[in-house]
Amino acid sequence: MNPTNIVIVGATSAIARAIAERYLTGSSFVLVARDADRASAIADDLTIRGAAIVSIVAADLADLADHARVVHETCAAMPSIDLVVIAHGVLPEQDRCDVDPDYAIATFSLNADSMISIMHRFVNQLIDQRQGTAVVISSVAGERGRASNYTYGAAKAAVTAYASGLRARAAAYGVRVITVKPGFVDTPMTSHLPKNPLFASADTVAANVAAAVRRGTASIYAPWFWRPVMALIRILPEKIFMKLKA
């Protein structure tokens, strides 16, 4: 069944927007985002493209104490949730993390604590409903701590492990949790990085996500080629991996 009541947490993210575009016609959306003006511009776009109703819940997701309200207001805006996409986060500057632990921990909290808190609450809600799918945007960076982005990677490792546990728990109630591990994606978040053939578009990642939702896959790499690449990277001995300084 195609999801028709959809929640997008971190709705201004390029990947989130591309996923929303996969479910336009006749769907209702709740967009959770910090910037209400920008969320409203996205809501207009989705409506013009065919969405039925688009509501906005404005929230700074760094404030964990506000998460209960976010879930509550979201549930008030739609009869039940078919699909919740959790996509908020930041790509910290690792150079700055290296010398500024306060900054490092602040970004870690947003990428790990905040994501885990909101996904935990939404999955509990789906369990109460006894149906629904949660899509959690993690990253291939969570598979191993690289010198070039270990602060981001460690947070994503926490998200991946947490989602895996939630998935096992939720399955008994007919609720699915899908972990998505994109590789490099060409979005404003990565505009400063020179592009190479490993970069995928947000649209490609969204197509992979839609296929996973349709098939009920537990965990995907997006695009698929990251699965063998990461399998190889995971088994590299630490001594060799360290020398790669990738």
Add this chain to the structure above:
Amino acid sequence: MTKRRDDLASWGRMPQATPKRVLAMPWSGQAPMWDNDDAPMLAYGCGRSYGDVCLNNGGTIVRTSAMSLVQAFDAEYGVIRAEAGITLEQLLRLTIPRGWFLPVVPGTRYVTIGGAVANDIHGKNHHRRGTFGCHVLRFELLRSDGTRYVCSPTEHADLFRATIGGLGLTGIITWVEVQLMPIASTSINVDRVKVRSLDEAMDVLEESDEAFEYTVTWIDTTASERLAGRGHVIRGNHAHDGECSTASLSRPPRITIPVEAPEWLLHRSTVGLFNTLYHHRQQARHSRFVSDIVPFFWPLDAIGSWNRLYGARGMLQYQFVVPLSERHAVRTILIELRRAGIASFLGVLKTFGTIASPGMMSFPRPGITLSLDLANQGAAMQRLFDRLDGLVIDAGGALYPAKDSRMSAATFRASFPGLTKFRHYLDPAFSSTFWRRVTQEPL
């Protein structure tokens, strides 16, 4: 930290440029993300201009392709307002099912509407509809100091006129509102006429303008002097009935060129052979058929990264316009190219009509325009083109910045009489590799 950004090249893949910083506008309401150190800046969309108008070597590039939300669509009157980074394809996917088409489309659908305004692009129906800028109702311009201007023919009219065809030098276009054109069908009724000379091509083109929305001529640039200008006049109209379908739009390229081709691939002998075969493929004088919009307007979009066919040295485009009375200048240029042994894979001839663009730096003007694409062959070729520039300017013509990577400052000045006025509206923190080259200003 500066790294070469091959992903931020122009379509001709030359010259190369290394920006000092790359930013991305995530949406049109974004507050300026730059500071004084980031000057000179330049917006970059799809990188489909051929030369260096989209490059900013040593400066800051502000990517706009993520800024692609549709803000409003009035399907009754055919008015759409969207963020400037949206591509023509994304826009058409939305408007075609409601019976609306862009009144001006270029040879590729993978350009942004911001770029369409900044280069004031033209299409096969210039004689009927003028340039893209003629259909722009309003846009918003974000200046480097953070000021926003909504520009239209009646509000900030001078900035409106400077920004249309202004090559991105007046600031960042954040959104554009366009008047669309109603269509009954996405099928085009095509009549392709085989012509044996430039004079015949011109006569058929002129006679076609009356009855056809779209007219263009493919010419065989490798033909002998006697046959110079032979080719096919391709003319068409939207069918009056049928359906408005986007099925073909969404199809990805059939093949993608994965790597740079070797230089012999587009050698003059292979190009000559292709042109001769293509010319004689059609035996009869007329060939009438129905075409879908995709192969009619954007045949090259079917080949992903076709620019790589031109090899490691890149591709050079040469497009000029001369007044209708200067037909002989076109002929002289075709003959000069042939004598120099330079073969263009694709030569396209078209007449521009009399509809004036609001843009003060707009390229199209009444006359004949010829567009050639050529493999870059270095210094000897540059000298030949400098001589051809002289012929164009002497004939009262102009060169097209969106396709240029080599014209001199003098040629640029002679091509654009509106230049002196245009300078008043430049954003002081904006510049491009092109601008520095044609004004001889250092970084």
